[in-house]
């Protein structure tokens with residue numbers, strides 16, 4: 001995903017949530033100061049692979065067999081802890097550090113890359129946890145324009161950002177485990193974030209010319225008006 005393709009969608013997200021772009025940029029700059037550029041060649045194993053994107057929904061426990069079958073496992077936030085507790089290795093964790101930050105630190109120290117996102121509402125988490133990580137295993141990301149070590153391959157929530165990253169790295173197929181887009185247990189803010197996650201995955205599947213089973217039966221109901229897709 002080119003940043004120029006992403007930024008108009010990012011602006012629609014900022015509008016919808018009332019997030020402040022300058023706030024995102026300030027925390028991005030702080031993350032840039034705390035990190036070094038990550039060598040993406042270390043993730044060459046994504047090229048041509050079947051990639052499972054493990055999400056933080058309650059169905060993850062039931063979906064672990066799908067995760068186990070994939071060539072490569074990307075875990076969004078809390079899914080990293082669930083996978084590890086089930087004895088499943090994670091190849092990459094994607095997180096904004098608002099859940100299980102200690103697990104993210106441990107992964108970096110054990111040699112597993114962690115894609116850490118900076119945004120306007122996670123400066124305290126960035127300040128507290130990133131300095132404890134092994135820097136060479138931190139892939140710093142932003143949803144705003146990239147700067148220095150901090151990259152942007154598209155995506156908003158941890159889970160859809162994981163999918164955009166896997167796409168950038170050349171994944172052959174993406175499968176989604178532990179994704180409950182209609183989860184009644186989430187609060188109103190999380191529900192809105194999941195609405196955006198669904199839209200962004202719809203955009204991604206169209207770009208990839210793939211059909212994500214997760215979206216079967218849902219496509220008609222997805223509002224794509226903020227996305228650069230053919231109507």
Ligand SMILES: Nc1ncnc2c1ncn2[C@@H]1O[C@H](COP(=O)(O)OP(=O)(O)OP(=O)(O)O)[C@@H](O)[C@H]1O
Nearest residue numbers: 055056057076077078099157158159160179180183
């Ligand atoms: N029912 C669900 N509840 C939470 N996350 C879900 C759900 N279904 C899918 N996901 C995806 O899994 C990702 C990880 O979820 P988790 O609740 O562990 O993280 P989070 O730190 O709250 O995520 P975020 O900061 O992106 O909102 C989410 O970012 C989302 O993309």
Ligand SMILES: Nc1nc2c(c(=O)[nH]1)N=C(CO)CN2
Nearest residue numbers: 019119120121156157158193
């Ligand atoms: N500014 C801002 N950006 C975000 C936020 C958030 O709360 N604030 N939450 C996200 C996923 O949870 C992703 N991006």
